[in-house]
Amino acid sequence: MRENHRLQGHLLAALTVLVWGTTFVSTKVLLRAFTPLEIMVARFGLGFAALLAAGRGFVRPQKWQHELLFALAGLTGVTLYFLMENIALTYISASLVGVIVAAAPLFTALFAALLLRERLTRWFFLGFLCAMAGVALASLAGVSELHFSPLGALLGVGAALVWGVYSVLIRRLGAMGYRTVPLTCRIFGYGLLFLLAPACAEGFPAGAAAWVEPVHLANLLFLGLGASATCFVTWNRAVFLLGPVRTSAYIYATPIVTIVSSALILHETMTPAMWLGTVLALAGLVLSERREKPADGEDA
Template sequence: MNSASFPSRWVAHGAALCCAVVWGVTFVSTKVLLDIFAPAEILFLRFLLGMIALWCVRPQRLHVEGARRHLLFAGAGLCGVTLYFLLENMALQYTLASNVGVLVAISPLFTALLARLLLGERLRLGFFIGFVFALAGIVCINVNSGAVLRLNPLGDLLAVLAALTWAFYSILTRRIGQMGYDTTLATRRIFGWGLLLMLPVLPFAGVDTDATRLLLPTAAGNLIFLGLGASALCFVLWNFALSRLGPVTVSQYIYLIPLVTVGASLAVLGEPVTLLAVVGMALILAGLLISEGRFRR
């Protein structure tokens, strides 16, 4: 039995599922905000708002002793906040969104390999079979949207690097969780490091000092959603799930994000769901179940 109790494990699964659902619909808010802010501005503002929210919830100070532990938090902030989102945004500038969607989805594979190398976790054959099923489903969904996967070396490499940095974030956060720190306080510290390491990039990222844009209802509403929901709440839930289930299990919920996106497109935009999309969603669900060992021979 895992160190987490049975009810706690199901709560952790629910937390990871909640993150996949919220992150699956954030593309709508980000797309709206890109008409008002530069990508780096959106990134900085959402995590600044998220850190403020976490400070309001838990204003206590997190005591971290030892340079090695400080480096763990700095590394998590660098990988999960600064590098991942900057690399993803840069990738979108050089390659197709469909390429980025597929390549970022290989993050669970990187996470599993790093967990094996750095944490000594065992990997089952079912994980790799499930990965193939889920990736095939994601490709189906991207093709269904009318996108054609074409090789764009620079952009595709940036997308792969984004997937790799998220894998490192998962491993580092797992190590932080094993040290017994409060999840909310630890997430706030990670946000702080991510924002600090983002500062050198902002002067070169097209930042505008016009603060009146924040008063626009559209801007304020979407930033609140991204800051409070997709950042503060979801990162706390994701880090909680990582501490209870481990990076290999939790990372597999990333497969569900494209599936949620299809559902959001149907509900919000009224886009039709074709047979290919249904096949893609079925493959993703099958991949997740196989990876989790829910399907027996």
């Protein structure tokens, strides 16, 4: 049974990053007509509505302290992560943001070791170094201008850091017995709530015609129902089954999926450096998942 749970967790994590790695295509199309904040509100609003219907209502927190954990998860995993990442893109290149955010597994591991007492092995750190080298090589190959800015880099690091906090919070909430769909729905609700302030300040400049444009609507539905509602559920479930450290290692593959999908969908060229970076990133993922002689009864 335990092996089946592990296999399920790995499959769910892999499926999630395959979808998340292709969201750039939809986002790129939508950015022609919408602001990043408009896209965020729309995708998480759609995701929230879908999860609310699927989960038949909100999950009821067992204690008021748990409500605080839900709020923190919404703040970190939805509001702060995407705001920091999107704002970082206005200061530094998308390639560099991708490399910085790919460091999220390191922050996740450190928080998990500190707060959940999870044991970190040398394989995790070797995998991290290998994967980051691959991600940097693949993402930055052929990039002539990185548009570096200390503020942009700091925002990218902040995004990776808050994702680590989110992953640990999800593990804690899962251990309390909350079901994945209602749990994710409540988190989305808080994420939307925290988005209201910046959304009201910016407004919604896109006209009504833009929202019903078939191409825009299709991409919004993909981001809202697929990349948000479905993938946050599959990711959270993977965290429940594998733990935050092992699940977060799959983030290494996200920039690689983006690069490969660019070649397949947008017909962009894959250079030898990109292929080498892809191999290194995937090798780092495999190394990070390796465990050292687990004791009887202990998760490997």
